[in-house]
Amino acid sequence: MKFSEEFEKRFADMLTHYPTKRSCLVPTLLYAQDEAGYLSDEVIAELAGRLELTELDVRNVISYYSMLTTKPRGQYNVQVCTNIACMLRGGEELLEHCKKKLGIGHKGTTPDGQFSLEEVECIGACSWAPAVQVNYDFHENLTVEKMDKVLAGYQEKK
Amino acid sequence: MADVNITVDGKAVKTPAGTLLIEACKSVGIEVPSFCYYPNLSLQGACRMCLVKVEKMPKLQTACTTVVAEGMIVTTDSDEIRQARKGMVELLLGNHPLDCPVCDAGGECELQDMTFSYGAAESKYIEPKNHREEQQWSPVVFFDRPRCILCYRCVRVCNEGMDVAALGVQNRGVSSIIAPNNEDHLECEECGMCIDICPVGALTSGSYRYKTRPWEMNHVGTVCTHCGDGCKTTLGVRRADTGMEIVRGDNRDKSGINNDFLCIKGRYAFDFANHQDRLTQPLIRKNGQLTPATWEEAFELIGKKFSAIREKDGGQAIGVIGSNHTTNEENYLLQKFARVVLGSNNIDHHRTADFPAFAAALRGRANATASMRDVYNAPAVLLIGNDPTEKHPLLAWQIRSNVRLHRSRLYVVNSQPIKLRRQAAGFQLIPAGAEGAFAAFLAGEDAALASLGGSKDGWTALRDKLKTEENLVIVFGSELREGDITALVKFGSAVPGAKFLALADYANSRGAADMGLYPDLLPGYLPVAEAGKFHQEWGGIPSAPGLSLPEMAESAKAGKLKALYVVGANPIARFGIDPFVFSKSFVVVQDMFLTETAVIADVVLPAANAYEKSGSVTNTSGDLQLVKKAGEVTGTKGDFEMIVRIADAMGFDVRQLVPFGRGTRADMGQTRGAQSGEADRHAVWLEANGLELKMSPFDPMAILDEIQRLVPGYNISRLALLSGNDQQTNFAASGPAVAQKPELIVPAADGLFRSGTLGRYSHTLHSVMENKDRQPSEEVAAD
Amino acid sequence: MADLVSHSDEVKIVSRRFGQGAANLDRYLELDGYKAVQKALSMQPDDIINLVKNSGLRGRGGAGFSTGMKWSFVPKTAPKPKYVLCNGDESEPGTCKDRLIFEHDPHSVIEGVMIAALAVGSQAGYIYIRGEYRYLSNIMQKAIADAYARGFIGKNIFGSGRDLEIYWHGGAGAYEVGEESALMESLEGKRGIPRIRPPFPAVVGLWGGPTVINNAETLASVPHILLGGAEWYAGLGTPKNGGTRLFCLSGNLNKPGVYELPMGYNLKKMIEEVGGGIANGRKLKAVVPGGSSTPVLLPNEIDVAMDFDSVAKAGSMLGSGGVVVLDDTTCMVKFALRTIKFYQHESCGWCIPCREGTDWLKKTLTRFHHGAGQKKDIDNIQYLAENMLGRTFCPLGDAAAMPTIAFVKKFRQEFEDHLDGKPCPYEKNVAEPALA
Ligand SMILES: Cc1cc2nc3c(=O)[nH]c(=O)nc-3n(C[C@H](O)[C@H](O)[C@H](O)COP(=O)(O)O)c2cc1C
């Protein structure tokens, strides 16, 4: 299992931040997922080994956190917030639009593997609703038209 | 800590500080309902069933997490509280499949009971329930998700109690689910603790599921017959065409030394009893073939042959091999039979620990042997050799629980990195075979360090540390023999309150040794030459030591041993003896199966096993317990009866063998329930009324009288024993023993999933091993 | 990233440095950065605690507990190390304020943690930021690294002979982890299951050591209090509700945004003037005053001072400062459903009433909203919520129950309008969102 140098550096650093090894588990899982795309059996075994945990323990933790996934997903994960503030300003319409546009449903992935779609809970953009996060990037004050542009932007990036 | 005064439902309650409210209530008979609370496991506060009103607190409080405080005023029953509990039950039932009519737990389900108590007759929900298919997690563990109420008992017992951590919680919220460690199956010790502790029917046992309803079984509390730890087990039995069939093992009433603990063998491996290969008819070799015969024919033949050989060649021409699985009464009777009826000291058994050396070392020391209970309570434990997790699961549980609940300090010295090191305050790895050197070092022999490896300072520090411990329990495996044990006891005498525990492998190994299944030792480790009171009671017995097991084989080979009587043992397989050695001897075998030894016999008598008889056994720590008859296979007889009948067939006055009081010889025609455990209940009453209680020559209680009277350390409280309690025997008054040949000690090759010959006939153990790809590499026989 | 807004009624204290590049350490120093902690170093711990107590600062995370009081619960001496934990999990729907602090003024959080650490005698602080806020985590990690590079944190800070480590920590998506004891579990690398209390974190917290947990905004307020003084800060707000707070105005407003207003600012005014009134010329229907967990207020209930005590008197809670404004096109059944869906999704699943209760509420409300409701369902919803209230393991159950009860009680007519197969009077042609 190979992670980037940056990952290794951060990991080594984090280990020194806590009195117990497992304490760095949650953020480490997220960084590992960012590099590997998802938390494969291999990643889980690797991290369990490094942190002296059982794989079951690691899986139990993974399954608790909604950002962590053990299944591959698209290069760009489009996360549409439909929680109350966004709902009031058209979050659901945005979600419907994305579904049609991408041709996939909640937690679906486009056949080319470029996009995944997810309806998510409040992402902390209530005052700038409706909002969408694509991977970690926020896109706010959206309309259907603006959303199209956002998607197009990623489409070009490939 | 000082006591605290609280008021519960108007009752004044005095309870030690630090007590949980739920326990304080229980102490005055007020049952606060709970699902997730389980004594001795970590607190959860998850099920919210135990909500009670504590004055001055705005919200209802969980009695399971609230610690009593001085002056606390508590209400455990009110409309508000009943409504809260009812609400919880309603919510649980919302997603529950309500398949009680087919659920294994039906009738003994805590959710059913709770629904009954708090009522949730009306279903408020009309949406579909969350459903999931049931899963098989291992040959013995099934999981039915919809029935699970997420009390986390299983997870805790697996993690905290077993230190296996094979169960976890996956997902969150309403999708939370108990999950096994290996994707869709378990990789674990298969103890089944999770099944037993599950309050509902979410976790069920592969061997019991859908077999019967709890109320259709009789529940018999007896003792597990596998390893030397002697767990109490409650066997569920029901009628079958072949007698009484055992369908379940557990210890839900938490009685006995093991509380609710059982390992895979105690919980499931009773199934050898129902194996299709069980012998149910006596066999006599005719024209070279073992051929079915009647009991009368068999006993007559044996009686004639044994008498003839005794008359012609003397007792030394007959050898007797006893068992580590038969009861104390049977073992005592067998050696008495050999010495008194056959006139022979040629009696032996498969030895798995050096009890004679141990007894000799502890002679004259009162309270020097540790019981299983001591292991759970001692402030410190030293473990030398052995791997209890594999070979003594209860001992391992006691140690783990002691460390977890009482912060006991555990010191482990072993040639392998055994699992218990995880609980150890100190772990020292030594070269294989250096256990004795360690004992010598403890006793002050610093030269022994050379064989230990590691730094001198480290070892000295350990020894010094151990010397500062009080009430240390010193547990050692059969690696330590003879002088090692003497050295260890010498060291221990410098530690105030130290107690010792020697590990032997089979269910009644200790009993076999205590009862004198030795060619040179009488019951209580009295050398045969000093027969003393036995001489007085029994009349003349030979004073020269007899032959040991290998010597009997030698003697047979030389044509001198004319007969061999084997009771519940398999020496041919166990000691790799060439079967042709006995081709000229008349061989009688009492066993359940046609073992390697039975196939060469001239007469094979179908025997009952420990689950099918009454009597007592002594576990490796000297705890004496009663076994009670649970199962029954028609066509078999108990070893006790068979020995008596052979004596009778030899024309011996059985009254001299079994002092059975007012009975007459006519009583030999029947067992009068004496074997069925009936006698025990009568006995309690009889004894309480000062009446004589021996009923028939097959009543093991009659010989227990003699054992109590004659065997040192066995003068325990009979009444306590009869009421199902363990009683500790001890070595303080035992005989001086004589040095044994240490090479005669052969440890059983059993592990968690193996149990000698018994294990070979257990489908469950097989299925688990196959599942784990731990094929039985060598067929191992028990005795 | 997120747009900044402003209004003339604002009193900018926590937001003082917003938009001024203060994430840069030099710029932060120009704007009085790290002065407060140096002042704190010259003070006795008890004096710091008393100062904060007197300032009337109350926790901005939602419960509004007196910050100085919380700090004073930490034992002076303890066998285990003490910790300060900054709660930057910000997940309460309607709340988006800590985000601005992390983006524009990360050093103020570091400084706040430092002062808290000095006050309680701790040598290590953790700043926990929710996983979704990756760009903010990056900013915070850089700020911490910069502060280390200057020797502001680490060994012998400001030559005082004291050591103080500050670390960043990240989440991975879980609302419940914002709850203080679940936060500690998460930081210890476990599932975010809350802990049994007592013992409270101030006595037994992270890795068993006494731990102070405060919201990011609470901690970011502390340096200003040290420099400005307790009286000044207390004077900004109302009695027992010192200072200002960041209000996150969202929903059907003309000018949504995060505004810093004095405690006790009138809610009606906040909506009509600061927030620019209801958008698209619609009428106000209801206000959720403090994040989705707080009971909804009707238009005739909003003439209320936005401080902890006044809002409580009005039957709701000031909560986390998320003011969500609903116009008259909103279907309240649907709004209730969306609220409950959130709690159903975020329940940790530990205790029966929360795990099962939120699920049945969601199921029943979904059916109800689809027009298959029965009259008794309305009572059932309330019955269910009342059965949860006050009986769950942690306050998440209450957070789901309280607003539900308010929705049913205050908008019963609207629930009844959904009965008998009548189409939702507000339905906007959108299929149900799929969130499971
Ligand atoms: C379910 C739940 C979620 C919470 N989420 C947050 C949160 O995201 N951020 C926060 O600061 N406090 C949150 N809290 C409040 C914290 O438990 C805690 O009270 C707070 O961090 C204390 O800081 P304060 O005194 O500065 O407000 C939450 C509480 C509950 C019950």
Ligand code: SF4
């Ligand atoms: S399986 Fe049984 S023991 Fe385990 S959580 Fe479910 S109900 Fe409890």
Ligand code: FES
């Ligand atoms: S027994 Fe108290 S909450 Fe379960």
